[in-house]
Amino acid sequence: MNNQSDILYLEEINRKVNDALEKADADVRRLDENYMEFKRYMVQNRGEIDPHEMFQNEMELNRMDNTTALSASIRDKLLKLKDSPYFARIDFKENNSCIPGKYYIGRFSFRYGNELLIFDWRAPISSMFYDYEIGPAGFDAPSGRIEGQLTEKRQFKIKNGKLEYALQSSLTIQDDILQQELSHTSDEKMKSIITTIQKEQNQIIRNENSRTLIIQGVAGSGKTSIALHRIAFLLYRFKDRLSADHVGILSPNRVFGNYISEVLPELGEEPVCELGFTDIAREQIGNLIGFETDRVPSESNDSAWMERVRFKSALSFVKQMDDFISAAPGIIFDPADFTYGRFTADADTIKKRFDAYGNFPVRQRLKMIASDIYERFHSDNYMGDDIPKSSTILKALNKMIKIKNTLSLYKEFYKYMNKTELFIMPSKNTLEWADVFPFLYLYNFYEGLQENRLIRHLVIDEMQDYTPIQYVVINILFHCPKTILGDFGQFINPSHAYTLDDLKSLYEGSDFIELTKSYRSTYEIISFAMQIKNTGTIKAIERHGTPPAIIRCQNKNDELLTIRNKIEAFLQSSYSSLAIITKTSHDGKLLYDQLSGDYEVHFISTDSTEFKSGITVTSIQMSKGLEFDEVIIPYADSVCYSEEHDRNLLYIACTRAMHRLTLFYTGEISPLLKPENQTNYNEKTRLP
Numbered sequence: 001m002n003n004q005s006d007i008l009y010l011e012e013i014n015r016k017v018n019d020a021l022e023k024a025d026a027d028v029r030r031l032d033e034n035y036m037e038f039k040r041y042m043v044q045n046r047g048e049i050d051p052h053e054m055f056q057n058e059m060e061l062n063r064m065d066n067t068t069a070l071s072a073s074i075r076d077k078l079l080k081l082k083d084s085p086y087f088a089r090i091d092f093k094e095n096n097s098c099i100p101g102k103y104y105i106g107r108f109s110f111r112y113g114n115e116l117l118i119f120d121w122r123a124p125i126s127s128m129f130y131d132y133e134i135g136p137a138g139f140d141a142p143s144g145r146i147e148g149q150l151t152e153k154r155q156f157k158i159k160n161g162k163l164e165y166a167l168q169s170s171l172t173i174q175d176d177i178l179q180q181e182l183s184h185t186s187d188e189k190m191k192s193i194i195t196t197i198q199k200e201q202n203q204i205i206r207n208e209n210s211r212t213l214i215i216q217g218v219a220g221s222g223k224t225s226i227a228l229h230r231i232a233f234l235l236y237r238f239k240d241r242l243s244a245d246h247v248g249i250l251s252p253n254r255v256f257g258n259y260i261s262e263v264l265p266e267l268g269e270e271p272v273c274e275l276g277f278t279d280i281a282r283e284q285i286g287n288l289i290g291f292e293t294d295r296v297p298s299e300s301n302d303s304a305w306m307e308r309v310r311f312k313s314a315l316s317f318v319k320q321m322d323d324f325i326s327a328a329p330g331i332i333f334d335p336a337d338f339t340y341g342r343f344t345a346d347a348d349t350i351k352k353r354f355d356a357y358g359n360f361p362v363r364q365r366l367k368m369i370a371s372d373i374y375e376r377f378h379s380d381n382y383m384g385d386d387i388p389k390s391s392t393i394l395k396a397l398n399k400m401i402k403i404k405n406t407l408s409l410y411k412e413f414y415k416y417m418n419k420t421e422l423f424i425m426p427s428k429n430t431l432e433w434a435d436v437f438p439f440l441y442l443y444n445f446y447e448g449l450q451e452n453r454l455i456r457h458l459v460i461d462e463m464q465d466y467t468p469i470q471y472v473v474i475n476i477l478f479h480c481p482k483t484i485l486g487d488f489g490q491f492i493n494p495s496h497a498y499t500l501d502d503l504k505s506l507y508e509g510s511d512f513i514e515l516t517k518s519y520r521s522t523y524e525i526i527s528f529a530m531q532i533k534n535t536g537t538i539k540a541i542e543r544h545g546t547p548p549a550i551i552r553c554q555n556k557n558d559e560l561l562t563i564r565n566k567i568e569a570f571l572q573s574s575y576s577s578l579a580i581i582t583k584t585s586h587d588g589k590l591l592y593d594q595l596s597g598d599y600e601v602h603f604i605s606t607d608s609t610e611f612k613s614g615i616t617v618t619s620i621q622m623s624k625g626l627e628f629d630e631v632i633i634p635y636a637d638s639v640c641y642s643e644e645h646d647r648n649l650l651y652i653a654c655t656r657a658m659h660r661l662t663l664f665y666t667g668e669i670s671p672l673l674k675p676e677n678q679t680n681y682n683e684k685t686r687l688p
Ligand SMILES: Nc1ncnc2c1ncn2[C@@H]1O[C@H](COP(=O)(O)OP(=O)(O)OP(=O)(O)O)[C@@H](O)[C@H]1O
Pocket: 178, 181, 182, 191, 193, 196, 197, 198, 201, 217, 218, 219, 220, 221, 222, 223, 224, 225, 226, 486, 487, 519, 520, 624, 625, 626, 627, 655
């Protein structure tokens, strides 16, 4: 469907991009040479340059360095444009004009001379490509809303500067292109989706007004992709006040961080700041107290631990802490008269001051009171008497504090609730993970937490995994707007006792969006996953593939042999990634040890930092957020997956598969897997 004018236009753009690229290349080379020459001059004349000139020279060198970096980034963008300058064209006629304008849309904008030839996909006008079909359309320009008619919409696939196809876009063709994109085998890292962003996704990406945006989306609905594209959009839209180091992503682990690390650079943006709850806690409490990392729930059957975790994960726990904090001044502070010579600050005044400074941490309140008392003594001191220093007063005030540190206060909290059994320290001066954020909350009351002023937009992924008290602390540390996303259908910790509504209640005035369409997996895989856990809301995209198989094995050896056969078949296939997902990391490690002698297998554990394609063995917990062409779930028997909560785990594991899914079991099948899905597999299988 390529027409001659499309080809001619592309040739013209290619020429202009090449020309711009040559100029940009020459610019970078020239700037680089100037920089090197200047540096050489400074080294050679170091002894003769006076310090003032040296300082000026260093400033100049810095400036040159920045200019070179900027030119290099322009050149790099042009290099990417050279491969594929644009992917769409819309013709739009404004209501008060007679002829439509043609607007080409690409990954980046491209200006040649005075002409803007390609619009960035994030530009206001480009939004119409995602939002409208041919007919009435409009967009929000900086000057206000512009309405008109979309008279033409074309989509292009350009690779290595060559037009592979040009299509007149209609709903069905857009669906076809989406299908094509989704049918690809997996890439090693998550990729951008700018050519096929869906309307409901675009609304989230381009949302500028929500201070807090909460997105609940079913497995594979594109939440993470959207969050990353939203960051790219915000960086573009607010480029004068927001840069990549102002944006933070709180993500579940480093492997996930590594998996998503290429999307922003692909969109021409710098990587943003990656954060984890552990790092945040460590940064705040430093060496004050140690803490254990989180235990993997599926690998522990310590019921007392589960009870402690459950209690601290409820929304009501936040209320209990708040009640305690309200009562705490009466418990910890015992004001007394402070007298020095003829000067006295009486207990009642001290208490009133302490209460009046209620918005400040206890330590700071004491400092403020000490300074107030000092000021009063000073202004009352007509006779020029000796008056105490502020630090002496502070010392006296500190003595009025009955509980000397946050840890003692935290222990007091459990006494106050009559639940001392719910606080246990695994070793000296070490907290359990579930106590870390409650501790931080009290630390804020007592000593004060350090607010993070650098981050101006925070993205929190896998929102269902964090507890209300963690959110409360995050809100103290990060006052900035937030995008919070996840899926309460993918709850990993059975001891967590809170809901999406609980989370929403922590963000009054937030906007909420629900995504129900799943893009990752084939229709058959999603239908299968829904039989395990019917989330009710999930809608699979109409992309068909092989139905998932459940394979019964004679015994564990046979199961291992069958897995090996599956690996052999994978190696012969066109797929690039296969994951063998076990319930626990322990099972995964055993399997890895059995397979790694014969195959190149990667094992992803909580300590891993990198995501690679090929064959991966990992636990369900670590597979969250990732995706693979093919997934194998071994040990799907009634021992391994029997509890109601195991539904969530199986659901998470199954929905990691894009194209093919196989489950294995020996003995009795898990009751959570319906028999009608079962494909009997009785033969003994041999390795070739
Ligand atoms: N509009 C789209 N066009 C093309 N691919 C898309 C689109 N939306 C989502 N996808 C693809 O669907 C897959 C799932 O996306 P993503 O990982 O962002 O979903 P998620 O909702 O975060 O999933 P989960 O919660 O299951 O981890 C990815 O391969 C992504 O590229």
